[in-house]
Amino acid sequence: MIDLHTHLLPGLDDGARSWEEASEMAQTAAESGISVAAATCHANLPGRETSGLVREYRKRLEKLKELLRKYRTPLELVEGMEIMDGPELIRKLKRGDLLTINQTRYVLVEVLPDAPAWQVYRMLDHLLEEEYYPVLAHPERYRCVQKTPAHTKEWADMGCTLQIDKGSIFGRFGEAAMITAEYLLQRRLAHLAASDAHRADYRTMELAALRDFLGRHYGSECPELLLRENPGRILRGKAVIRL
Numbered sequence: 001m002i003d004l005h006t007h008l009l010p011g012l013d014d015g016a017r018s019w020e021e022a023s024e025m026a027q028t029a030a031e032s033g034i035s036v037a038a039a040t041c042h043a044n045l046p047g048r049e050t051s052g053l054v055r056e057y058r059k060r061l062e063k064l065k066e067l068l069r070k071y072r073t074p075l076e077l078v079e080g081m082e083i084m085d086g087p088e089l090i091r092k093l094k095r096g097d098l099l100t101i102n103q104t105r106y107v108l109v110e111v112l113p114d115a116p117a118w119q120v121y122r123m124l125d126h127l128l129e130e131e132y133y134p135v136l137a138h139p140e141r142y143r144c145v146q147k148t149p150a151h152t153k154e155w156a157d158m159g160c161t162l163q164i165d166k167g168s169i170f171g172r173f174g175e176a177a178m179i180t181a182e183y184l185l186q187r188r189l190a191h192l193a194a195s196d197a198h199r200a201d202y203r204t205m206e207l208a209a210l211r212d213f214l215g216r217h218y219g220s221e222c223p224e225l226l227l228r229e230n231p232g233r234i235l236r237g238k239a240v241i242r243l
């Protein structure tokens, strides 16, 4: 499996709190059948400076890769960020102050939980205009989507890729997120699923249970598409399969 949304690198956000925890998370990932993961730290949060972040990020990514080699953990790491929408988003991407997924044109983006739908439309428009391919992180957790889930069909039709969280499917973010995740899965609107892992013991990188759950409820092709085929296409910069 391929996990394109994880907070694996310590010292950059509210994810792993130490190198030990990051190594433990990676070990869990490998044991549950993940072969490649993007270490997507939060970026472009309001009030946080982004200059210098990429240099620090890459230093930390290299250090974790080294640790995984040392511990013989069979997990390949690629770069990426979970980028919050903001006024300077495109300029920062173009300047290289923010990172795309695995140096492709795919960008993992998010908005605040209570952002209005028009803000998402505007962000997607701006990115697509500049030939970036937006991957919208956990749409099922946004209030505007919980209220009007049909927005997601329009976003998908615009060319946006929709990523749902393991925790939403299992009810960790409340009933509204769970019901909305179900809506996306039933209508085949979710293009990929990811752990959005933050800790070794909470919101983990364990994806085997999710793979089994998706297979049981939505057919065996569902986990194949959401956890392997489409994230693999994103890593290669290819178009995802849209059903």
Ligand SMILES: [Fe+2]
Binding pocket: 005, 007, 082, 137, 196
């Ligand atoms: Fe995240």
